[in-house]
Amino acid sequence: MALDQDTYDQLIDTITRFVTERLRPLEGQVAETDEIPDDLIEEMKELGLFGLSIPEEFGGLGLNMTEEIGIAIAMGHTSPAMRSTFGTNIGIGSQGLVMAGTDEQKAKWLPKIASGEIITSFALTEPSAGSDAASVKTKADYDEAKGVYRLNGSKRYITNADKADLFTVMARTGGEGARGVTAFLVPRDLPGLSVGQPERKMGQQGAHVCDVNFDDVEVPAENRLGAEGEGFKVAMRVLDRGRLHISGVCVGAAERLIEDMVGYAGEREQFGKPLSDFQMIQAQIADSKAECMAARALVEQTAKKRDAGENITMDCAATKLIASEMVGRVADRAVQVYGGAGYIADYGVERFYRDVRLFRIYEGTSEIQRSIIAREVMKAGG
Known part of the structure; x- marks a missing residue:
C-alpha cells in the first residue's frame, strides 16, 4: 500500500465522518442551489481530497488504486456531485499528465492540482x-x-x-x-x-x-x-482508470440506498406491521445487497490487479458495466420500497434515482463497455 495501514484507516475514518456530518446534511441545499458551498470546497482541500492520486513528490497523497477505491466508496454515500467537486482533479483531469507528462509539465502543474489551487x-x-x-x-x-x-x-x-x-x-x-x-x-x-x-x-x-x-x-x-x-492512447488509459473509480462510487451509492431502504422499511407500517416484515420487501433488499456485494468484490479485485501492473482494460469495462447497472437497479428498488414517498423530493431517494442514472453514460456507456469486453474476449480467443 502507498500508505501504512493505520494512516489509511484514519483517512477513511476522517472522510466517512466528513461525509456523514458535513456533506449529507447539505445534499438538499446543493440540489436546490446547484452549487457546492465554498466552505465545503475548502474543507475538501484541507483533507487532501484534490490530491488523492497525485504522487507525493508533487504534494499529493499518492494513493494506489485499491486505496483510492476505498475513498470512492466512502464518498459514494453522499450526493455524487460532492465527489465530482474534486473528481476531475484526481481522475480524468490530471491522470493524463501523471501518466504521459514530462518532468517539467508535472513540476509546473501537479502541485497546484494536488492542493486544489488549480481545477x-x-x-x-x-x-x-x-x-x-x-x-x-x-x-x-x-x-x-x-x-x-x-x-x-x-x-x-x-x-x-x-x-x-x-x-x-x-x-x-x-x-x-x-x-x-x-x-x-x-x-x-x-x-x-x-x-x-x-x-x-x-x-x-x-x-x-x-x-x-x-x-x-x-x-x-x-x-x-x-x-x-498518442492522444487517443492517453485518453483510453485515463478512462480505464476513471471507470474503475466511478465503479467504486456506484458501490458506495448502492450501499447508501440499501441503508436508507432498510431504515425506512423498519419504520414504515402497513397492515399493522412494518414493511420489513413483508417478504416482497425483503426480496428487494436482499437482491440489492447481494448485487452490491458482488459489484464491490469485482471493483476491489480489479483495483488490486491494476496495482499489480496487470492489463485491466477488459476488467475495468466489466467492472463499470456491472457496478453502474447494479446501482441503477438498487435505486429503482429503493423508490419502490418507499412507495409514494420515494417519488417525493423530501426523502432524497428520488434525487439519487436521477443522480445515478448518469453512471451508465459517462466515462463510456454500458454499450461501449460491452463492446470493449467482447473485443478483448475475442482477441484473447485468437
Missing part, C-alpha cells in the same frame, strides 16, 4: 463525437514559425469546465481515426478559449457540465502531452 477538466467529447471518441474534429494545426498549435473546435458536456483552470484537450493533428489524435494541456486564460453556461441536467445538481470552445487558441508546443498521435 482540471478533461475535454474529449464533442457535438458529433461521444462514444465514437476517435472521431474528434477539433483541430490542432502546428505553426512552426511561432512554435504553437492553433486549436479550433468545440467540446461538449465537459465536467467542471466552468471552474477549470487547466484542460486536457484531445484534438486532431493528423488523419482520420485514433492515430490522428493528440493531447494538449490548455490553460483556461489563453485567448480564444471560451466556456459556455452550465447545462440543465436530470440529476447531479452541483456538478456542472459546459461546452468549451476554441477559436484560434495558440497552445505552446511544450504543452503537448506525449507525442503527436
